Amino acid sequence: MGIWIAILIFLILITLAALWQICRGVLRLLAAFKGRERLSRGALAGAVFAVLAVFAVLALSLRTINAVIIFCHLAVFWFLADLLFGLAGTLLKRRPGRLLPAVLAFLAAFSVLSLGWYQAHHVARTEYRLTTDKRIPDLRMVMLADVHLGTTFDAAGFQELLEVMEQEKPDMMLIVGDYVDESTSREDMEKAAQALGKIRPPLGIFYVFGNHDRSPRAFGAAELAAGLRENGVTVLEDEIAEPAPGVLIAGRKDLSAVRQKGGFRMPLGNLLPADSRERYAVVMDHQPAAFAETAAAGADLAVSGHTHGGQLFPFNRAGLLLGVVDAVYGHSRTGGKDFIVTSGISDWAIRFKTGTFSEYTVISVSGRKD
Incomplete structure (x- = not known):
């Protein structure tokens, strides 16, 4: 506070x-x-x-x-x-x-x-190519965060962006929090969920809550989750999914539930199964603020949003300097593990991005073949 x-x-x-x-x-x-x-x-x-x-x-x-x-x-x-x-x-x-x-x-x-x-209003494409020593099928993921539905585009605009992302032919899609905003209407939420239901990546669509997803509005977090599930989206909150053999998706409860509301989220070491180090584990965590814990738990890749890429120059690195996040934007490695923070496809209240740009992210992971 x-x-x-x-x-x-x-x-x-x-x-x-x-x-x-x-x-x-x-x-x-x-x-x-x-x-x-x-x-x-x-x-x-x-x-x-x-x-x-x-x-x-x-x-x-x-x-x-x-x-x-x-x-x-x-x-x-x-x-x-x-x-x-x-x-x-x-x-x-x-x-x-x-x-x-x-x-x-x-x-x-x-x-x-x-x-x-x-x-802020035009969404670019950013791609990262990763490798792993684990024997897994090659993965192609589209990751997006900070949709803040209704801020820079409505449900119709979101559907147009989804059609562009679908052309990437992803195996799965990861939505890393702040899908809606305080001002998002129920109608926009429902139409956007239906647009997601038309996207059918083979391994599914996965979603975790962000700090804005639980803010007061015309509908609650439970209704948002229900709307997503009805359209085939897997909602993870301190939960695990296994979309393919040898691949794990761990969706974490957002840190705001702990920092601002005195809640609890499961330590990642307890959330991941005992054999997770033998599989390729992807952690979805809205806020990029638990890198050391993620690396220690043995996860291979963590994806986050929340920072909007720094948003405004010259305050791009303010969150990092204040110690509230571990990274602001891009790809980094901690403890031999990969971390990717996206600037998001939209904005909250601020309509300008002078220190970054809006983007969706394509992540390709190549596994060991021998």
Whole structure:
């Protein structure tokens, strides 16, 4: 809880700083246009009201967090532009104008955020090729996480993405949490589950809960699980499945059930059967925060989401630095075991990905043949 309070305070402070910087810039622009050093109280109040009104419109249309992101980018670029033009003016002994830095700051913020919008709303394909010394049939898995249904696409958009993933001809599909969002409607949930029911990978579709999947909404976690099961999806919560000889899928209860709600999840060493080290064990764990435990239990591969790939630059590695996750994005190895963290195919409240991109992941595993 303490970390979330700290994050909230930080967001409030940077929002106030961004609003101050932009109000200051607008007032300086207005003063330059009027050719005055000081503005009347009416002009000051009007300029500040205009800035706050724009912020309010963005907050109402895109959510407050996105208004904060937009204003912070503009404020930072405007500050840097003013700083650079001020230094140039000092060196050239010529007072710089106010308009050009403002225009350049706006163009820079618009360009970065436009790219961030594109990267959040367009789903790329990422592939990893792994090998194992265990004698198993070659596996081809499609892994996706952080669908947050209804945020950047609805059930129809999700079905279109599933059709693209189906062309990968996966042996199985892994959905690693945060399938729905707080704002997901029951209708979207049901239609998306039906879309999954039309995908028939030979070894099945497997799902584990994420922290948002249990948030309050028009339907509960039990109804979500029931809707998925009715459409052929195997829901795992501290449970094991064996989709093929020599292959295990272990679905873990999400860490939020322990960290935020005082619940319990089974230690992986107890969850995996005694002969799991002789088989290829894949662990589905929404949050990438138990790498040492996973490696010690002898699992071969762990797949996670949750981090959104770091989401925003320059805060990509904040979770790692704070010690709440063991990795932010990509493929890594711990204790000789493979770990893959995806940036997810969608977003939560934030509509921009300036530090990463949305993706689904194809994982190919080649077993020993001799």
